Amino acid sequence: MRKLFLLILLFSPLASGQTGIDTLKGISDSSLVDTTAAMTVDTLFSIQQSPLFEESSFILREDLVFTDYRYTGDFFNSFPTVFNRNYGFVGQPNELILYGAGNNGISFLMNSIPVNDRFYNSFDLNRVQSENIDSIEVIPPSRSFLYGTENNIVALNFLTRDFVPPAPYSRIRYYEGPGEEGMVDVQFNTMFSQKTNFLLDISNKKVEDSYTNSSSSYWQGNIKLKYFFSNLLNVSGSYFFNKGTTSLNGGIDREKIASQYENIDDILYNEYLAPVVYPYRYRKSNSHKIQLKTLLKLSRNTLTEINLYYDKNLDENRQNEHGLAANQEGLKFDESYDVIGASVKQNFSLSLFRLDLYGFHETRNLKRIYYLNPRLIPDLSLKENISGFAGNLNINIAPLGITPSFFAKSVYFRENVYNGFGSDLTLRPAENVKIYFGISRYERFHSYFTTATYKPSVISIDGSFEYTSGSLFTRLVVYQRYYDSDFPNPLSASTTILTENLYKNDMGVGCFIKYGYEFIETDLMLSYHSATRKSEVKDPIPQLSGNLGIYYRNVHFDSSLVVKGGFTLDFRSEKGHTITDPFLRMPAIISFREAVPASFTIDFQVSGEIKQAAILYFTFENILDNKYYIEPYFPMPRRGIRFGVAWELFN
Secondary structure, eight states: OHHHHHHHHHTSOGGGOOOSSOTTSOOOTTSOOBOTTTOSSOOOBOOOOOOSSTTOEEEEGGGTTTSOOSSGGGGGTTSTTEEEEOOSSTTOOOEEEETTBOTTTEEEEETTEEOOOTTTSOOOGGGSOGGGEEEEEEEOHHHHTTSSSSOOSEEEEEEEOOOOOSSOEEEEEEEEETTTEEEEEEEEEEEEETTEEEEEEEEEEEEOOSSTTOOEEEEEEEEEEEEESOSSEEEEEEEEEEEEEEEOOOSBOHHHHHHHOSOHHHHHTOTTTOOBSOTTEEEEEEEEEEEEEEEEOSSTTEEEEEEEEEEEEEEEEEESTTOOOTTSOOEEEEEEEEEEEEEEEEEEEETTEEEEEEEEEEEEEEEEEEOOSSOOSOOEEEEEEEEEEEEEEEEOBGGGTEEEEEEEEEEEETTEEEEEEEEEEEEEEETTEEEEEEEEEEEOOOOTTOOOOSOOEEEEEEEEEEEEETTEEEEEEEEEEEEEEEEOOTTOOOSSOOGGGOEEEEEEEEEEEEEEETTEEEEEEEEEEEEEESSOOOOSSOSEEEEEEEEEEEEETTTTEEEEEEEEEEEEOOBOOEEOOTTTTOOEEOSSSOOBOOEEEEEEEEEEEETTTEEEEEEEESTTOOOOEEETTEEOOOSEEEEEEEEEEOO
16 A cells, blocks of 8 residues: 555656645535636536435535545534444444434435445445545435435435546545555546546555454546536546455454453453454455436526446355364355446426426346355346336425425336325525425335335434524434334344334434634534334434534644644444344344443544645544444454545646
8 A cells, every 4th residue: 555655656746736726625516617727619517417306415525625534434424313333344334324224224326326235225335435425415314215216214315526627637645544554546637628528536445454354455446538518418427446355254252252261351352362253254346337427408497317327246255265264164155236227307497396307217137146065045046127207396485485395206116016205395584594394105115035025114204404604504303204013124134024123113313513613613413313113122223322523723824724633522322232244234133132332432633734735634543542342242443543645736
């Protein structure tokens, strides 16, 4: 990793770090960019795709540039109702839980195109290049089922960077951390011709073993070409690839420690002595995504978006393949799928009314091959089609600041039709105030690993309040869901439906408050979650969690240096004990174990932006060296130092 970074610097003209524009914040996808500086013949504008829902909440890149994030999942740390089921070791397939939903409950989209794993209806955020994200659209839960192919409880839309620089633009981000952890990302953006924009983004992140079998490595890339036929028609093509290897050690073998040592904690958190459950287990992933997008704007009141996409993925899962562990069987299975899909979105605006129509079709080929002798589990080979149509009608009564809307969706899958409908209302009593309320009812369908034929239904209710005034920003969200009597746990991609996982209902409240006074900035995020099930088991989500940050932020040396530094406290209450197996992807809530205790950590972070050209990062993690785990038994990293730089070159 260090050699690669040094080679990049060696061939870089270091003196050219000054930029002509504030490119560290980038040019948001929501802006129209006059590219006259790069096009001398015509004045062309980049047509920007519209968000899935105008009243969604957004996590913006400009809010993240001073954050020393590790991977894309860290972008959600300040969003209300978020809990990150973290497996401690860098690169692990952590589970993002948002609005009480996790794996098998969240639709992940990239530029409005679904990217969920078609086997498990989940997604590993390690596979998204953090530096390629412009913004993240978080859709209200009551209307999330409208977007994507599955009728999921929550929907997120990653918008990748889409801007036209007035001069060739390049950027490097690099960081190092404990355990030979490192990441380097190189990005380049230029106009190939007067009408052709080219973007290239390559990244590599890796970490060596700390505990036994805890390493990971990812190579990722994105190539994008965008052609401006005119101000009415833009066409773009994107190619994303991901190649990674992740060790899946199953956590620390606490039972083995208990049988040999009197004081368990002395060994449980010892990187050198702690035995792991699976010392020879890992997953190789290889994925390729091709997206073709056409944006057509025939008038000010219409926008047509046509997407064609191809998604190919292969996961190679291995356990003790060379027979080195005498007490564990060798297990090898490959899971692959390829998807060909198309979607069309059409927006119409007329006076008070706006109509959004959305249709999609996918053809999926899924294969699972087991390499067992004797063959105890049959191979799986499926070819299936899924189609759907959704519509949304907004009525914008601007003088009163009232926008009601009505929406519905119908999906055809496995010779069954799954329907959903709802309504919401947005109020803007003042320019800096937004109030939202929504309600919906929809039917969900099952994963590929159950023979159940019924249609579990959900009634979803949610609301939000946002207020901005000077240096104060407040976001408050609340949600409530009611499930039918046989609804499987939306936090689990399990192949079996356990009694403990059957939901009755769940609800939650979250808030995020950001306030600045002179050179002091304070961030507070709080989340509360409560759920009931058929059997009395403790919720696998902590009832209370959040983070508090207190920072110094100021400008020095005639605006040449912007400094932000301070302390961040992360905390959570106790939670239910779960058995989690990222290898088989079958988390299950269990009632016969003690609860996972409450925990907290304190980090120190400082970053400095130099002449709008480079940002330096320094983080002192877990400065109190607290020993704890979020999932049994995956210990969180001990005290450590991480540092990095984001640097713009050649501009």
